[in-house]
Amino acid sequence: MRFIEEFRDPHRARVLLARIEQLAAQLPRRRPLQLMEVCGGHTHAIFRYGIEQLLPRNIELVHGPGCPVCVLPMGRVDDCVALAEHPNVIFTTFGDAMRVPGSRKSLLQARADGADVRMVYSPEDALKIARDNPAREVVFFALGFETTMPSTALTVLRALEEGIDNFSVFCNHITIIPTIKAILDSPDIRLDGFLGPGHVSMVIGSAPYEFICHHYRKPLVIAGFEPLDILHSIYLLLCQLVEGRCEVENQYRRVVAAGGNDAALQAVARVFELREFFEWRGLGSIDHSGVRLRGEFAHFDAERRFSVPNLKIADPKSCQCGEVLKGAIKPWQCKVFGSACTPKTPLGSLMVSSEGACAAVHSYGRLDLIRARELREESA
Ligand code: SF4
Numbered sequence: 001m002r003f004i005e006e007f008r009d010p011h012r013a014r015v016l017l018a019r020i021e022q023l024a025a026q027l028p029r030r031r032p033l034q035l036m037e038v039c040g041g042h043t044h045a046i047f048r049y050g051i052e053q054l055l056p057r058n059i060e061l062v063h064g065p066g067c068p069v070c071v072l073p074m075g076r077v078d079d080c081v082a083l084a085e086h087p088n089v090i091f092t093t094f095g096d097a098m099r100v101p102g103s104r105k106s107l108l109q110a111r112a113d114g115a116d117v118r119m120v121y122s123p124e125d126a127l128k129i130a131r132d133n134p135a136r137e138v139v140f141f142a143l144g145f146e147t148t149m150p151s152t153a154l155t156v157l158r159a160l161e162e163g164i165d166n167f168s169v170f171c172n173h174i175t176i177i178p179t180i181k182a183i184l185d186s187p188d189i190r191l192d193g194f195l196g197p198g199h200v201s202m203v204i205g206s207a208p209y210e211f212i213c214h215h216y217r218k219p220l221v222i223a224g225f226e227p228l229d230i231l232h233s234i235y236l237l238l239c240q241l242v243e244g245r246c247e248v249e250n251q252y253r254r255v256v257a258a259g260g261n262d263a264a265l266q267a268v269a270r271v272f273e274l275r276e277f278f279e280w281r282g283l284g285s286i287d288h289s290g291v292r293l294r295g296e297f298a299h300f301d302a303e304r305r306f307s308v309p310n311l312k313i314a315d316p317k318s319c320q321c322g323e324v325l326k327g328a329i330k331p332w333q334c335k336v337f338g339s340a341c342t343p344k345t346p347l348g349s350l351m352v353s354s355e356g357a358c359a360a361v362h363s364y365g366r367l368d369l370i371r372a373r374e375l376r377e378e379s380a
Pocket of ligand 1: 318319320321322324331334335336337338341342346347348349350351352358
């Protein structure tokens with residue numbers, strides 16, 4: 001298939017759904033099968049196209065922690081605000097991160113209060129601002145999984161090459177493998193398989209996921225982001241489960257190569273090193289789950305160049321983002337969903353980011369269908 005429309009073809013979707021239905025009927029009925037989509041992009045597509053409501057009742061999709069803005073703890077947002085409020089700093093960030101609440105304020109509120117916070121589309125844009133403003137300090141808020149790490153690494157290498165010394169990176173890049181491991185080790189979560197992240201896999205390839213099959217005996221299918229990609233990946237997962245196989249499969253072969261992207265991996269390895277641990281919203285501290293700039297790039301590291309408070313701040317009591325991120329509850333089961341917490345008045349990051357599960361559920365207005373389905377299941 002070559003064009004987007006073909007990946008949204010209703011006839012093909014019906015054929016796949018019928019096959020999913022047949023396979024689901026062969027599964028044991030003790031409890032619904034739980035498949036986690038790790039990536040926020042998948043969560044978004046699942047709600048946008050209403051995929052969850054089309055699936056048989058004994059298949060449940062669990063939304064994972066794959067949205068980098070959502071998993072940022074409140075203390076790191078406070079650090080961003082503190083950096084942005086430095087008198088000579090221009091703080092640059094992707095738009096999604098502007099409205100994430102900190103304990104005092106968001107970056108958007110900091111901008112309203114006078115801080116120079118600018119939205120950029122790439123780290124290259126931030127470097128250009130540094131070139132154009134040699135008398136100011138330009139800090140780039142780097143966040144994201146392995147998908148966005150290479151562009152940050154290449155920008156740091158370019159800054160070094162050009163001798164730009166008023167540019168630095170507040171590094172919040174995180175890595176996917178320790179995160180999946182932490183979820184698998186979590187005692188309150190019982191997953192049966194994974195829809196593997198498409199964009200991250202484009203960089204790291206498929207081999208790093210092998211341990212999930214070998215050690216935890218769970219299948220994983222790397223999935224694309226169109227509706228047929230997701231249905232096809234669910235179908236492939238069910239085939240494995242029905243046949244008693246447990247493998248890493250690559251449904252997204254048109255983009256993901258088995259070995260990943262060598263040039264991107266080399267740039268990442270040159271610029272970054274693993275942190276001993278990194279704090280995640282809702283998941284706590286996970287060993288080796290974040291990276292920082294290597295010592296030779298210390299000059300470009302905003303955490304070494306400026307003082308940041310680096311405080312641990314607990315989420316507000318009413319906020320259940322952590323539970324949603326772990327897949328322990330659904331977004332609409334949070335006590336403040338749609339009341340105190342809406343996209344206009346977000347209490348938690350999952351209602352802010354375009355990839356956040358709460359924002360996705362809220363945006364696509366399918367709550368009536370979800371509730372009707374839950375009521376049907378309760379009365380069955
Ligand atoms: S509704 Fe708001 S507070 Fe509750 S989990 Fe979602 S984002 Fe967090």
